[in-house]
Amino acid sequence: MNEAAKRxxxxxxxxxxxxxxxxxxxxxxxxxxxxxxxxxxxxxxxxGARVVNTRHETGAAFMGMGHFRAGGGVPGLLVxxxxxxxxxxTGLAAAQADGxxxxxxxxxxxxxxxxxxxxxxxxxxxxxxxxxxRSVTKLCAEVTxxxxxxxxxxxxxxTARSGRPGPVFLSLPLDVxxxxxxxxxxxxxxxxxxxxDDAQIRRVAGLLHEAQRGLLLVGSGAxxxxxxxxxxxxxxxxxxxxxxxxxxKGLFPESSPLSLGIYGLAGHASATEYVRGGxxxxxxxxxxxxxxxxxxxxxxxxxxxxFVQVDVDPSxxxxxxPVDIGVVGSADRIVEALLAHLEPGAGRPAPAEGGVRPLAxxxxxxxxxxxxxxxxxxxxEHFPGDTLFTCDIGEHAMFALHCLRxxxxxxxxxxxxxxxxxxxxxxxxxxxxxxPQRPVVALCGDFGFHMSxxxxxxCVQEGLGVVFxxxxxxxxxxxxxxxxNIFGRGARMDGPRTDFVALARAVGAxxxxxxxxxxxxxxxxxxxxxxxxxxxxxxxxxxxxxxxxRTAHLKNFAPQ
Numbered sequence: 001m002n003e004a005a006k007r008x009x010x011x012x013x014x015x016x017x018x019x020x021x022x023x024x025x026x027x028x029x030x031x032x033x034x035x036x037x038x039x040x041x042x043x044x045x046x047x048g049a050r051v052v053n054t055r056h057e058t059g060a061a062f063m064g065m066g067h068f069r070a071g072g073g074v075p076g077l078l079v080x081x082x083x084x085x086x087x088x089x090t091g092l093a094a095a096q097a098d099g100x101x102x103x104x105x106x107x108x109x110x111x112x113x114x115x116x117x118x119x120x121x122x123x124x125x126x127x128x129x130x131x132x133x134r135s136v137t138k139l140c141a142e143v144t145x146x147x148x149x150x151x152x153x154x155x156x157x158x159t160a161r162s163g164r165p166g167p168v169f170l171s172l173p174l175d176v177x178x179x180x181x182x183x184x185x186x187x188x189x190x191x192x193x194x195x196x197d198d199a200q201i202r203r204v205a206g207l208l209h210e211a212q213r214g215l216l217l218v219g220s221g222a223x224x225x226x227x228x229x230x231x232x233x234x235x236x237x238x239x240x241x242x243x244x245x246x247x248x249k250g251l252f253p254e255s256s257p258l259s260l261g262i263y264g265l266a267g268h269a270s271a272t273e274y275v276r277g278g279x280x281x282x283x284x285x286x287x288x289x290x291x292x293x294x295x296x297x298x299x300x301x302x303x304x305x306x307f308v309q310v311d312v313d314p315s316x317x318x319x320x321x322p323v324d325i326g327v328v329g330s331a332d333r334i335v336e337a338l339l340a341h342l343e344p345g346a347g348r349p350a351p352a353e354g355g356v357r358p359l360a361x362x363x364x365x366x367x368x369x370x371x372x373x374x375x376x377x378x379x380x381e382h383f384p385g386d387t388l389f390t391c392d393i394g395e396h397a398m399f400a401l402h403c404l405r406x407x408x409x410x411x412x413x414x415x416x417x418x419x420x421x422x423x424x425x426x427x428x429x430x431x432x433x434x435x436p437q438r439p440v441v442a443l444c445g446d447f448g449f450h451m452s453x454x455x456x457x458x459c460v461q462e463g464l465g466v467v468f469x470x471x472x473x474x475x476x477x478x479x480x481x482x483x484x485n486i487f488g489r490g491a492r493m494d495g496p497r498t499d500f501v502a503l504a505r506a507v508g509a510x511x512x513x514x515x516x517x518x519x520x521x522x523x524x525x526x527x528x529x530x531x532x533x534x535x536x537x538x539x540x541x542x543x544x545x546x547x548x549x550r551t552a553h554l555k556n557f558a559p560q
Contacts, residue, residue, distance in 0.1 A: 009180040013042040029060035033080025035107025061091020062426025072434025077104035082120025093136040095167040097417030101160035103169040110175040138166040142339035146179040165315040205341035211281035220247040221286020222331035230335035243271040245293035250406030261356035266401035271356040286331040289320040327553040366539035376403040387439040392424030394445035395478035396471040398545035422452030465528035473539040
């Protein structure tokens with residue numbers, strides 16, 4: 001091939017961007033830099049591609065998670081070499097922990113400069129970023145050959161989507177990125193899907209049909225629209241109570257008389273008491289039965305006749321509780337198979353103790369402040385019924401989990417797998433990109449906003465009307481109260497009170513202080529309609545969520 005013909009060929013970055021677009025990856029979040037600049041250039045020529053430049057790489061990954069969960073498809077994550085990759089690792093770890101697919105592309109210095117001390121070099125001779133990232137992704141690989149790029153992209157996307165989803169990472173050296181390459185013709189990748197074992201499904205269906213006091217415990221592995229519909233159909237057919245893990249809140253309508261609400265962290269009294277009363281058949285669907293979902297591995301979560309666990313990842317079956325039957329497969333397919341073996345009207349009358357019953361939480365507050373339980377309920381009442389709430393990590397999350405009433409599987413997001421502060425802030429931005437017409441409210445704490453709140457400027461830049469409701473008590477209340485409960489004493493975890501309204505206006509957003517219910521009611525029903533908006537919610541600094549299983553579990557390991 002002569003030089004003129006070679007120059008007519010597309011670059012590797014052009015081919016990668018087009019291939020990812022064909023596979024559904026058209027929205028990217030990231031921070032540009034020298035080593036990834038060629039990919040940014042390629043996206044300029046790709047119709048329909050959208051790039052959101054964020055303030056931090058971890059925030060970009062959190063946005064990708066929120067975007068996917070809001071129905072926006074698998075997102076791309078673009079980061080530059082060296083610190084761009086290391087900054088992204090918390091976000092990649094969060095996506096891995098929560099089972100969210102992302103396709104991350106990290107720029108790298110040219111291969112000819114490997115081992116020469118190039119600026120921000122991440123090769124195996126310097127930072128060795130592949131070894132770092134491998135532990136927090138499903139697939140981590142370097143594009144070493146221009147001709148292998150397309151096949152590797154297909155493999156990466158299939159890996160991100162298949163089985164238990166998760167993030168993948170491709171390291172792209174600058175010389176490979178700009179190499180000219182003919183476009184190979186690849187057959188479409190066929191993802192393997194396991195077929196449910198019919199005899200096993202019949203056995204589980206029979207156990208559910210005969211259960212006298214059964215329970216469906218639903219985790220976030222059943223959050224897809226198809227799985228949520230199937231779970232609702234199964235519960236209604238059996239007339240069997242449903243409890244969800246905290247991360248799966250809203251997957252089953254909490255207004256249903258069959259809903260017991262949340263079991264585990266910030267759980268409802270209805271779910272805890274039902275489990276305590278004894279279960280004969282327990283079906284855990286898409287729930288890894290980790291600490292948050294089991295009230296710190298409570299011994300009360302057991303079944304006298306059969307404990308059945310359904311999970312797409314076989315390594316999770318029996319990991320935390322001994323199971324009588326482990327079923328491997330996606331939640332939607334397994335539950336649909338169970339429905340096929342259960343006749344309509346197969347269930348028993350709904351239990352009298354059905355329905356979500358909360359704990360008796362304190363509602364008093366100091367003058368000029370709101371109790372967080374009151375604030376959460378008032379915020380939900382104020383915003384339109386189709387509002388999507390994301391929740392960051394902190395004391396406010398306990399109140400959000402307990403006090404919000406969520407009836408749609410896509411109306412609440414909490415990234416509690418890793419439990420990283422800032423995750424709910426980025427998720428709100430990504431969700432708004434996916435659903436720009438829908439009201440999106442991020443419930444976050446003041447210290448979490450200190451960490452990641454400059455993504456507010458990203459919202460201004462992109463014209464995204466996210467509402468950030470910041471629970472401002474000028475202290476890290478969860479850690480402070482936890483120390484006091486565990487050790488009987490505590491260190492100061494407070495700080496100077498921030499005027500978040502002034503901060504919002506400084507970056508071109510707007511805001512309002514909320515120190516009473518009247519102040520909240522005076523605002524428009526959706527103050528984010530005109531652009532990003534901050535609600536500086538003054539919270540009683542003495543308010544705390546009641547001690548829970550995690551506190552007791554940690555106390556077991558404290559010196560007596």
